[in-house]
Amino acid sequence: MKERLKAIWKLEDGFDLMDITNGYYLVNLDMGKDQDKAINGRVDKTLVWVWFMSLGVVFYEESVLLTLASAIGGPIKVDLHMLNMARGCFAQVCVEIDLNVPVVGHFYLNGEWYNVEYKGLHMLCASCD
Template sequence: MARDKEEDDEIGEEKEDPKCPTILFTAAEKSKWRREWRSALVVKGLGRRVSYMTLARRLNAIWARHGEVQISDMRNGCFLVRFRSQKDYEWATMGGPWLLGDTYLTVHRWFKGFNPWKTVVTSTMVWAQLPELPIEFINKEAVMKIAEWLGRPVRVDRATELGARGKYARVFVEVDLTQSLLSQFKIEGVTYLVQYEGLDDLCT
């Protein structure tokens, strides 16, 4: 029985070079296969390779707090980490920075089309501290606006949001490692410093 045109447009084969066919998948198929990776993280040692066994021991010790973590050894020094517990996933994503000895681990959320051969680590997520800010600027709105100059703001910590800490504000931000990290800024003519947690050994 002949298929209708709409079905052919979605999953049919195009007439092209038989030596290099285009494989088509439906949106439902791709969504189904990607679902299990939505709570996965891409981990890679910054500047050096780390061994699977060493990484597995370290991550199971610090990330598997509520459930098992599954670590897949990929190419090009990358690892994929899947979580059974959403709390563990959030902790691994937001609780860093993470170190393996003296090696900084870059941590990214998995994204569709991830290819360890073609993916180049150019950014990572990190906590930034903004010390000595006047108390009126230690609030979510002001800190997120400042953080736009540091990279891509993700969120402020709870104490900053509530204004419960007067010594510094703290914000989680994705920074571009191919660019010099912003180390200072001005508000009303006064210069303030930026401190990146766990990135002391990286050039700023």
């Protein structure tokens, strides 16, 4: 994740990343120039957990879920708990999305529509619900 953030934010120097629970991270940037970029710059892409709701367990395979996620953005990884069937009501995939493009709200698969939910996206984007 640290390397992805460095590439997305186009940082010139190092930084520390600390998990502070509930899906939040604290970023400590080493260089003042990078701090200005982060505070005043615009973030066009972000990583977000995408939930495919009510998807049948027959589709709970990593390659299938990554293919579905590619219709939303750049797939990063599948939640391993979900693959082990620990969570049966949704499939969860981490996806890099472009915040300048409207998010995908649903998709059509094998004759049925499935809803897509974005975990925590409303905290980053005022126009995303």
